[in-house]
Amino acid sequence: MSAEKPRRTRAEQRRETEARILAAARATFAELGYERTTIRNVASAAGVNAGLVMHYFGSKEELFSRAAKLPDEELPVGHPAEALLTSLRRRLDDEPVASLVVLRSVLTHAEASGEFRAAAATWLDRMGAAIPAADAELRAALISAIINGVVIDRYLLKLSSLADAPADDIIDLLRPCFESLAGETR
Amino acid sequence: MSAEKPRRTRAEQRRETEARILAAARATFAELGYERTTIRNVASAAGVNAGLVMHYFGSKEELFSRAAKLPDEELPVGHPAEALLTSLRRRLDDEPVASLVVLRSVLTHAEASGEFRAAAATWLDRMGAAIPAADAELRAALISAIINGVVIDRYLLKLSSLADAPADDIIDLLRPCFESLAGETR
DNA sequence: GCGTTCATTGAACAACCGTAGAACGAAGCC
DNA sequence: GGCTTCGTTCTACGGTTGTTCAATGAACGC
Numbered sequence: 001m002s003a004e005k006p007r008r009t010r011a012e013q014r015r016e017t018e019a020r021i022l023a024a025a026r027a028t029f030a031e032l033g034y035e036r037t038t039i040r041n042v043a044s045a046a047g048v049n050a051g052l053v054m055h056y057f058g059s060k061e062e063l064f065s066r067a068a069k070l071p072d073e074e075l076p077v078g079h080p081a082e083a084l085l086t087s088l089r090r091r092l093d094d095e096p097v098a099s100l101v102v103l104r105s106v107l108t109h110a111e112a113s114g115e116f117r118a119a120a121a122t123w124l125d126r127m128g129a130a131i132p133a134a135d136a137e138l139r140a141a142l143i144s145a146i147i148n149g150v151v152i153d154r155y156l157l158k159l160s161s162l163a164d165a166p167a168d169d170i171i172d173l174l175r176p177c178f179e180s181l182a183g184e185t186r
Numbered sequence: 187m188s189a190e191k192p193r194r195t196r197a198e199q200r201r202e203t204e205a206r207i208l209a210a211a212r213a214t215f216a217e218l219g220y221e222r223t224t225i226r227n228v229a230s231a232a233g234v235n236a237g238l239v240m241h242y243f244g245s246k247e248e249l250f251s252r253a254a255k256l257p258d259e260e261l262p263v264g265h266p267a268e269a270l271l272t273s274l275r276r277r278l279d280d281e282p283v284a285s286l287v288v289l290r291s292v293l294t295h296a297e298a299s300g301e302f303r304a305a306a307a308t309w310l311d312r313m314g315a316a317i318p319a320a321d322a323e324l325r326a327a328l329i330s331a332i333i334n335g336v337v338i339d340r341y342l343l344k345l346s347s348l349a350d351a352p353a354d355d356i357i358d359l360l361r362p363c364f365e366s367l368a369g370e371t372r
Numbered sequence: 373g374c375g376t377t378c379a380t381t382g383a384a385c386a387a388c389c390g391t392a393g394a395a396c397g398a399a400g401c402c
Numbered sequence: 403g404g405c406t407t408c409g410t411t412c413t414a415c416g417g418t419t420g421t422t423c424a425a426t427g428a429a430c431g432c
Contacts, residue, residue: 010399014409033294035221039390049411054391056409107293107342108219120345135355141339141347142359149335153327156293159306161327169321173328177363196429200379225420235381240421242379 018056021046025067030101034064034109064109068102070119080130080182085171088147092154092167100155103148120144133183143181146174204242207232211253216286220250220295250295254288256305266316267368271357274333278340278353286341289334306330319369329367332360 008016024046028037039060043050057063077083091099106116127140150170154162162170194202210231214223225246229236243249263269277285292302313326336356340348348356 010408013399017409033221035219035294038388040388048409050390051392051412052410060390104293107290107338108221110218110222113343116343117345120343124345124347135359137347138351138355139359141345141351142336142356144345145335145339145348146332146363147335148339149331149333150328152293152338153331153334157299157302157306159303159310159327159330161310161323162331165324165327169324170328173321173325173367176366177332180362180366181359196378199429203379224418226418234379236420237382237422238380246420 017046017048017052021048021053021056021063022067025063026098026101029064029067029105033107034105039063064105065115068105068115070098070102080127081175081178083130084127084143084147084178084182085175088150088174089167089171091147091151092170099151103152104156131182136183139181139183143178146177150174203232203234203238207234207239207242207249208253211249212284212287215250215253215291219293220291225249250291251301254291254301256284256288265368266313267361267364269316270313270329270333270364270368271361274336274360275353275357277333277337278356285337289338290342317367317369322369325367325369329364332363336360 021042025037025042028042028045032041037060039053040050042063043053046053053063057066078086102116102119106113124137124140124144127143128136131139133139150162153159207228211223211228214228214231218227225239226236228249229239232239239249243252264272288302288305292299310323310326310330313329314322317325319325336348339345
């Protein structure tokens with residue numbers, strides 16, 4: 001019944017608490033967006049005081065910036081269409097929080113769109129380079145839009161038809177779209 | 187130089203002011219989302235006092251509800267794929283504010299998603315009925331997701347590749363997708 | 373003309389926000 | 403063991419927000 005005393009060192013304690021705050025921030029930003037997320041909210045979800053969050057991250061802006069950092073996804077190799085489908089599958093299967101925190105907040109928080117735009121730009125560049133067509137850039141942008149739209153409707157708006165469907169069905173139905181846009185069987 | 191005096195009747199004045207507030211609300215909600223939009227903000231954009239907005243609409247919630255009312259779009263007739271493309275074109279060409287106010291705020295304001303979900307449901311129903319396939323509902327949902335994704339990336343995130351492209355190019359590139367999903371040439 | 377209605381304003385309130393800084397207590401160092 | 407460091411909490415401040423309400427003055431009905 002009594003709590004154990006792990007006797008952590010100060011550095012450990014600090015790192016662990018900071019990670020707990022960051023996780024709480026990610027979850028809260030993803031669920032509520034930037035504006036409705038409050039420092040006190042994140043703090044209590046992480047089981048600490050609001051002042052501590054400020055002490056560690058300096059400002060709400062900074063906290064968001066740290067929470068919204070995406071592990072820059074390396075693109076799958078292979079034919080562009082299949083590579084993109086794999087990318088979509090990853091975002092449908094894996095915990096969607098990582099991309100939702102950015103996606104939702106970028107729609108809420110105007111100042112946050114810069115980082116997202118930058119990440120999207122490099123993504124589109126690499127993607128466009130793999131598509132053998134004159135309007136490769138636009139085609140890549142459309143594929144990106146489709147992926148965003150599916151993720152948004154499924155996880156943010158939770159439209160039932162999409163939220164309930166198995167990921168496999170979605171992938172299969174979208175395969176012709178991706179092949180057409182990626183200029184595979186052109 | 188001096189302002190003219192239209193000598194409007196009281197009823198006219200009221201209707202006109204209310205319409206001006208509603209227009210300002212729509213524009214502001216579409217641009218800033220629900221949370222960042224303030225009553226004072228809308229009021230000053232409409233050239234009136236904040237108290238008046240309250241007096242007319244009762245609450246911010248109600249104001250949003252009135253501003254987010256979509257004129258329920260009648261679906262174009264014809265082959266499903268072409269009908270849907272026409273629907274997409276309308277949303278790309280026409281002032282995108284009407285759908286943006288809903289789309290952006292529904293992502294910001296959790297309580298507002300109910301109305302959107304309802305509108306989307308009837309849309310999906312009518313759409314699914316026109317698609318000759320067993321998984322018509324999912325197919326319709328995917329098309330809806332694509333439309334949403336394109337509108338979001340073009341007008342909300344303003345990703346350059348999509349924001350700069352002519353609507354015609356987008357439509358042409360997406361036609362095979364819509365045909366595949368609508369089961370046209372199955 | 374006169375009392376009534378009503379569109380419109382201005383000031384105020386309670387709640388909540390991000391943020392700052394003082395205070396405490398335990399870990400770290402010598 | 404004693405001084406310092408630092409993780410953590412508490413309290414408070416200034417600003418903004420949604421909302422309320424009394425006051426004003428012009429349109430209205432008679």
